[in-house]
Amino acid sequence: MYILAIESSCDDTSAAVLRDGILLSNVTASQAVHEAYGGVVPELASRAHQQNIVPVVDQAIKRAGITKADLNAVAFTRGPGLMGSLLVGVSFAKGFARSLGIPMVDVNHLQGHVLAHFIRESEDDHDQPEFPYLCLLVSGGNSQIVKVNSYKDMEIIGQTIDDAAGEAIDKCSKVMGLGYPGGPIIDRLARQGNPDAYQFSKPNIPGYDYSFSGLKTSFLYNLRDWLKEDPDFIEHHKEDLAASLEKTIVDILMKKLRQAVKDTGIRQVAVAGGVSANNGLRNAFKYHAKRYGWKIFIPKFSYTTDNAAMIGITGYFKYLDKDFASIDLPAYARV
Ligand code: KG4
Numbered sequence: 001m002y003i004l005a006i007e008s009s010c011d012d013t014s015a016a017v018l019r020d021g022i023l024l025s026n027v028t029a030s031q032a033v034h035e036a037y038g039g040v041v042p043e044l045a046s047r048a049h050q051q052n053i054v055p056v057v058d059q060a061i062k063r064a065g066i067t068k069a070d071l072n073a074v075a076f077t078r079g080p081g082l083m084g085s086l087l088v089g090v091s092f093a094k095g096f097a098r099s100l101g102i103p104m105v106d107v108n109h110l111q112g113h114v115l116a117h118f119i120r121e122s123e124d125d126h127d128q129p130e131f132p133y134l135c136l137l138v139s140g141g142n143s144q145i146v147k148v149n150s151y152k153d154m155e156i157i158g159q160t161i162d163d164a165a166g167e168a169i170d171k172c173s174k175v176m177g178l179g180y181p182g183g184p185i186i187d188r189l190a191r192q193g194n195p196d197a198y199q200f201s202k203p204n205i206p207g208y209d210y211s212f213s214g215l216k217t218s219f220l221y222n223l224r225d226w227l228k229e230d231p232d233f234i235e236h237h238k239e240d241l242a243a244s245l246e247k248t249i250v251d252i253l254m255k256k257l258r259q260a261v262k263d264t265g266i267r268q269v270a271v272a273g274g275v276s277a278n279n280g281l282r283n284a285f286k287y288h289a290k291r292y293g294w295k296i297f298i299p300k301f302s303y304t305t306d307n308a309a310m311i312g313i314t315g316y317f318k319y320l321d322k323d324f325a326s327i328d329l330p331a332y333a334r335v
Pocket of ligand 1: 010138139140141142165166167169170181182183184187273274275276277278279304305306
């Protein structure tokens with residue numbers, strides 16, 4: 001059974017092909033056009049998706065070693081995301097599936113991130129979580145703790161009440177005059193800095209919810225004071241600033257996750273989303289595995305940021321349930 005998957009929710013155009021749930025190809029075109037603006041420009045993203053979608057799908061099918069006539073279904077990201085971006089992928093998927101006379105499967109982008117741990121690159125690839133597991137989903141738009149009971153049954157037990165973790169990193173990076181997206185830059189600088197050099201405020205909110213707006217403000221105000229004393233403060237201390245910021249964010253994320261593990265008794269813990277590429281967060285997961293006996297699941301780098309492979313595996317599970325989408329199903333920007 002061959003499934004083609006399409007992801008276009010934000011600024012990555014991605015297509016993947018899976019055979020019986022095994023990944024054959026995963027092709028992604030990223031959009032450099034946004035770098036000059038310090039953030040994703042929705043209209044430019046839609047236009048780039050329109051340019052990229054045909055070549056990306058073509059490459060994915062070719063790399064899988066099949067032709068479009070072999071396909072049995074098309075999975076696509078229906079939302080959440082940028083409406084203009086989603087419409088390109090959704091419309092393409094509908095037209096493509098209709099022209100081939102095969103069913104379509106709509107996928108929730110966030111569910112895709114959470115199920116990225118089930119992507120298998122070969123028959124021998126069996127390192128997957130068992131249900132139930134906890135998943136820390138951290139990206140540019142979300143910071144959630146999800147209790148995953150089955151492929152279809154997921155419960156958000158905690159989430160950010162304001163900014164997402166990735167958004168906070170990107171904004172602090174912007175304040176420092178570093179490039180966009182800030183995540184990989186902060187990650188690189190943090191490796192050479194002292195994580196205990198500076199203290200930034202940590203939220204104090206009940207339950208498993210997160211908040212990152214206070215940290216962002218504290219970073220901004222501190223930086224403003226330090227710059228008054230030394231106009232080159234950022235240049236002189238960017239490594240220490242990055243390391244201290246990263247440590248604060250990782251500490252905030254892990255504290256709530258530890259509490260969730262303690263309260264639920266679930267020791268299988270996964271991390272997903274763009275921020276799961278972060279070295280400090282990955283190390284914190286490894287530390288918790290050793291210290292607290294967690295069985296951890298950390299995705300390959302290529303499955304941390306937006307990709308069609310995760311949409312493909314989620315679509316595959318829905319296909320097995322015969323949970324198909326109708327041609328008039330609209331995209332949705334928010335859940
Ligand atoms: O999941 P994703 O690709 O897009 C969505 O938000 O859906 O996540 C993008 C976020 C951005 O905020 C980016 O700065 C962050 O993930 N990110 C990282 C790293 N790589 C990407 N944050 C920290 N360290 C990284 N290495």
